[in-house]
Amino acid sequence: MADDIQITEIESGAHARVLRISGRLDAKNAQALVGRCHELRDRGTTNVIVNLKEISFVASSGIGSLLALTETFKDANGALRLVELSSAVSSVVEILNLGQFLEIAATEDEALAAIGV
Amino acid sequence: MFWKTRSKEDPAVPEVGDAALPDTLALPEAAASDHAEERAGAGPTSARPGVETAAEREVTLRSLMELSNDLNARMDLYEIADVALFNVMGHFGCSRAAIWYLAADGYADAVLLRGHGLPDRAARAVGSLWSRWFGTSGILEPILIEDLKEVGSVPGLDLAEEAGIALFAPLTARRKLLGLVALGNRVSGRRFSHRDLQALSASLNFAGAALENAAFTNRMVESNRQLRLANEQLRDLDHLKSSFLRNLNHELRTPLTVMSAYVDSLLMVENADSAQREHLGAVRSEVSKLEAMLMRLLDFGQLMSNDLEVELDRGDVVNLLRTYCEERRPGLAAGLRELSFSFESGVPPAMFERARVIQIVNCLVDNAFKFCPPGSRIQIRVERDKDTVRVDVRDNGPGISPERLPHIWESFRQGDGSETREHGGMGIGLSLARELATRMKGRLEVETTVGEGTLFSLHLPTG
Secondary structure, rough: OOOOEEEEEEEOOOEEEEEEEEEEOOOOHHHHHHHHHHHHOOOOOEEEEEEEEEEEEEEEHHHHHHHHHHHHHHHHEEEEEOOOOOOOOOOOOOHHHOOOOEEEEEOOOHHHHHOOO | OOOOOOOOOOOOOOOHHHHOOOOOOOOOOOOHHHHHHHHOOOOOOOOOOOOOOOOHHHHHHHHHHHHHOOOOOOHHHHHHHHHHHHHHHHHHHHOEEEEEEEOOOOOOEEEEEEEOOOHHHHHHHHHHHHHHHHHOOOOOOOEEEHHHHOOOOOOOOOHHHHHOOEEEEEEEEEEEEEEEEEEOEEEOOOOOOOOHHHHHHHHHHHHHHHHHHHHHHHHHHHHHHHHHEEEEEEEHHHHHHHHHHHHHHHHHHHHHHHHHHHHHHHHHOOOOOHHHHHHHHHHHHHHHHHHHHHHHHHHHHHHHHHHOOOEEEOOOOOHHHHHHHHHHHHHHHHHHOOOEEEEOOOOOOEEEEOOOOOOOHHHHHHHHHHOOOOEEEEEEEEEEEEEEEEEEEEOOOOOOOOOHHOOOOOOOOOOOOOOOHHHOOOHHHHHHHHHHHHOOOEEEEEEEOOOEEEEEEEEEOOO
């Protein structure tokens, strides 16, 4: 459907994946993202990098899902890193002062370097 | 990944007796400070902790509008829980949260619908304790843990703090307690203000109304489904009856034919005396009556269609079961069992009869529902497995004991008699399910671990 989020998965080493997502991170699409990340975690991927460059809109539930996933991957002794935040995302992150908690990097390469890939 | 279901061995939850509850709950007065900070004003992002800016108020309003738009009556309880929880987590900037629901069917404990960032066991214990506390206290507003510390000793505070919870908020509809939400501290470090708690209450009012509506709708959908199934089962029972009659006819006809032949042969013996002839005649007469009754039974049986024949056709198992799960999910959610569906990409077509596969999967899901307690999870997955398409129905229930396992395939037996009485039904489902799988040139297998769950796998030949 036209409103569905598009998720492109790129393998980056044994335990890391990059997810490039585009569209609207609203309630329904947040579920899709969470489901995909949980599948990765269950298959042993402990480091996930989410590229938010093509996110045109983020709802509260989208932010909530990113916070929950950050906690999830911490509990799995890994990390969820957000890269290339679009302006829609970065403005909400700034307003809610989430920058200290979320793992944010400027680029995919920077995030991959942080996990030694 | 299974969710653990509650077991009797879970640590005892502190009891909340009447004596332990404060008579009044003198919460700190809300925010004259909130208003003062507002009047002071601030820019788009405030460097002053506790000050709500215009941008933040806009975020609040937008969150409420989003939640109102996102919730709808077609959702089941778990979908509503997901939407509501992520919304408030994103609104307030919390990475930990949980939501519990109070089942209406007499299951005493609050059921954990969703938890993020909280250890599972702690979340269950906390939910039980605090839902009872809210139920008995009559408080229907959010409460901050730090405020309760000022009130005095409240059982379970340590448990909540240990789990990283900052506040509890009741989920209500029409002033009735439906469940509970817990939020962790805000990752920004900012405290929850009185205005925040008001906004949270407003959000949870939406969620409570949606949960109540969904519970009602889900029960209606399930009732309709069960009526439809009852009709199908009646039709199948009818077929079984005709098969039984035909088999009975065949089993009795042969000995009767033999008896007739020998009696006729004896009657032809010339030197039989009149008493013997009379006795043999009586036997011959009764045998004739039995033969006539069998003829009538045969005529009756032949009017019915054949019972367990299957018609194999090439089809897409993934689409079939996706639709099936969409139909079943509301009813299971109403009973607080969560159904999920997944599939491997590239599953090939299989040879099967649609109605029979649905019958088998229905049987497995019904069993999982019967034997797994509220809060359990049932997962259906379709994968390719060598030259078969495999349908897995997995639950995280109590599992099947080694003593019962060999008997689960027997007709009219459901483990020991006590379970039959408790769970209802006649236990013929698995026997018929396995027979149907065999007739489709597939097979039905089981793996189980006591305390962890059970997996039934239906294999269908690929097309």
